[in-house]
Ligand SMILES: Nc1ncnc2c1ncn2[C@@H]1O[C@H](COP(=O)(O)OP(=O)(O)OP(=O)(O)O)[C@@H](O)[C@H]1O
């Protein structure tokens with residue numbers, strides 16, 4: 001029964017995505033909508049991303065400094081570890097988990113509200129391909145903007161690590177910077193962008209899907225919005241693992 | 249012209265429509281009447297493919313609506329205008345933007361031309377000057393009229409109105425009826441209207457079907473309404489004692505002279 005439901009949902013999800021990939025009726029309308037979404041997703045999330053990233057960096061640095069303690073590992077390793085952990089894992093994953101909460105719930109509620117108020121039907125009657133018009137611009141916007149946010153996040157996290165270790169004098173400025181410049185693997189940055197794009201796609205498409213097929217009233221709308229967050233989060237972590245397996 | 253062939257629709261165990269075969273003609277208003285819950289909205293949504301029927305067919309001219317793929321369906325729908333029972337105006341757009349939306353999406357008109365057409369459409373429904381207000385900032389009746397303006401903006405060949413004058417005062421209601429009638433005649437539109445407004449039935453009912461228990465209980469036009477001895481129709485239309493008396497008087501007068 002549950003399995004049947006999952007298969008049904010997954011099938012319908014892919015069918016929706018398939019009909020979302022279509023030639024726009026009018027390019028300028030899609031462009032406008034994409035820009036609006038980039039603004040909402042990107043600019044609207046910069047502050048929260050910066051805020052959490054500072055803390056991610058600080059916690060990572062302090063924690064690692066503590067573990068190093070009096071060991072023989074040179075203390076400039078702090079910079080190196082903070083850099084790699086944030087780039088590979090913290091920046092893409094935590095940023096996208098937070099964005100799933102902020103952007104995902106928002107998208108599900110927006111599209112779900114349009115479904116319930118018959119706005120989607122009204123557009124269908126006009127001849128609009130609503131799957132494409134309502135979903136494509138959101139996915140495109142997210143896949144462009146979220147990797148940028150993730151890059152910002154990685155950068156800010158590294159500064160966060162600096163604030164938490166260099167300012168109190170745990171290690172020196174030179175040591176931290178030396179760490180940052182040691183053992184750099186460019187592929188990790190590539191991995192960060194792959195993760196960010198995949199997570200961005202997942203969280204927007206799943207949230208749009210849940211909103212698009214919402215039924216009932218305000219309770220169901222609330223559920224759709226919650227489910228968007230929960231399912232996106234689970235998928236993000238699952239794909240985090242899959243990408244780690246594939247790319248390392 | 250739109251033709252339905254033995255349309256049925258079942259929700260779970262609720263048999264809403266049990267076989268509707270009828271025709272809706274171009275150039276005159278076609279009315280679907282029936283009491284609340286009779287299935288008028290469901291039938292209307294079946295006519296444009298927002299619901300799929302349990303069985304049966306709908307033809308636009310010779311085109312079988314349900315045999316079309318999504319792309320072909322959209323081509324037909326560009327010729328369709330619809331007023332929803334709940335208006336379905338996009339609430340984060342202004343009235344002007346709502347009416348402009350179909351033009352933005354489907355035409356290459358310049359901003360100037362669009363603005364002119366929006367004003368024309370608002371004027372047509374006597375609502376000029378509210379372009380910049382949001383739907384939530386105008387009254388229900390005004391929203392209805394904006395809905396009609398939006399449905400008309402691309403000059404549709406098919407017009408569907410779900411209770412265009414419910415919630416309107418009698419004067420506005422008649423105005424709206426006349427407006428729809430006018431447009432229908434002028435542009436030879438196939439117009440289908442859901443209503444339980446008796447003024448509409450007697451005013452513009454050139455082709456009326458009465459739904460009851462999922463079937464067509466009566467079929468005719470406004471001049472046949474008075475003479476019909478169909479019990480279902482009588483119960484439905486002449487529900488109030490006042491109307492019953494009027495009808496009795498009218499029939500008496502006719503038989504006298
Ligand atoms: N989406 C749906 N799912 C299940 N049942 C539905 C659905 N839509 C309508 N129905 C059922 O179909 C029947 C007819 O409803 P419909 O909305 O067509 O009535 P109506 O004639 O338009 O009434 P009104 O004049 O009040 O608008 C009702 O019994 C309703 O419960």
Ligand SMILES: [Mg+2]
Pocket residue numbers: 288289290333410442
């Ligand atoms: Mg109805």
